[in-house]
Amino acid sequence: MARVAGVSQATVSLVLGDKWRGRVSERRAEAVREAARQLGYRPNLAARSLRLGRTRTALLVVPALTTEFYARVYTGAARVAAEHGFGVVLYPSPEGIGPARDPFDSARASLDGVIASSMAADALAAVRGGGLPLVMLDSDPADAAAAATVNPDIAGGMRRMARHLLALGHRRVTHLAADVDSWTFRVRARALAETFDAVPDAVVRTVSAALSVDEGRRAAERALTDPEHRPTALVCDDDILAAGACKAAHRLGLRIPDDISITGFDDLALASALEPELTTVRLPAVEVGAHGMSALLALLEGHPADGAELPVELIVRGSTGAPRG
Template identity: 30%
Template structure:
């Protein structure tokens, strides 16, 4: 049997949820097939015929990233764009902080020229995503800000295990006076990373007291300010673990202003492993997020939905990797 016939059988089997052998029996008019199953397969075959006779038009995917396309978001968006192009899909990009005020989620279902969407760290509340899902409009969330609703496809990094690994690294170096500069409250990545730090510290018998914890917006300036207040504590901290690499850069600045050497006097660790982490002096110990893979998997998930299939898994967490550089040392 030609390869294209076998591929067609697999497509129909996947769409109807029956075996390839059952599809073959129906197409060869065998009698040992239940009437309901036969009808299901024949209807799927008819749909495939109709699609084949319709003029082909490239499907269009709306990608929304309501943030400045810096290293972190830029890598994800670039990966999505490259993967969409590889599969022959068109891209409509809505990016920049001005996109945070748009009503994109409410108007998407009425956009006849948009076939699906990839939403990167959407600022909207979870119930707005549920409302969009109930319209039947296909979309995938990348790096959700809040816990994704059960029936919504989402891709993120394993924030908890990554944060635990970097805290374990500092504890293994002998640090006990450790400060944490965490992300905003009620932000999924921030909550998961803080939980990972707490788990590692608790296992080592170290209590993360409130005065050693800061919640901030994850910027270099905010990191510098938070680190300054932590470094004024007594006894002085020997290590600070930061929400992301930008916060870690601010921490390096605060340490330098106080005449502290990194890593001799203070160990500093970040998260994300953006390009900046290798350009600092010293280079940052950090946690690498698989940003490119997140973009590629988001496209793969969306394509399955567009093709009429359920995603293989609704909530995917991709493994992170601890990257040890020169900003951490034994105490």
């Protein structure tokens, strides 16, 4: 393998033993990995685990597998893990968002570390302070229990959405807010309110809804039939709520975007399946998972794991336009 990669046997040992960081360049490490793939090399993970005192297994805790966002997060984490001979065990909270049974009692000894979403915070009560390295995703960077935090730029994404609507001329909007006590949704609400508060005569009202299409539809119907604050735009905390808002508009005989503009957040496949297609904020879910796994690997190697804030993208489609009149 050393001959194929064009490196020394010592370099091969460092890379295959996952001890190369700071001692071997990324280019040479990749050459060794490519040679291993060409030669069909498969490490003896059991022997390696005994030697290193590790299981080479990470736990990814998410609130539920009801949207593709967390599937994408898993894809990113699993890809990086596989490159380093690790496996990822996925733990979706069976109750979705909210308290869950302790997944760590029986599994703690077989894990090297945990990556978790803030949306599954209640399921993490057992691991906080339990000695396992913890990397949090889409979570409060001030959380003292997390050794590192990896976030999309949630506030920046909502500010871009708010400025997009303001530039179109919207001054009366309703925030269709997720009825979930989570850092990520508090950040969205604050960024939207602050951006609109800076503009004279701009007003944001809030209507809360559980994270489902039906609940989003019901909340949107209440907002769109409110005689005291009829909005020109509905700003939804995610694409699922936005889908419900679109259903409400259609049922009320309103045209999108002529009579009402509707926006989402996440850029799920659903966003481009709606008609008209949904203006939304694209979150880099795969990159979030990949950075989270990289941070955990750094911690396990005894290196500092810097947090990351990843850029997001405003995707303007057909569901937003200038308000009438």
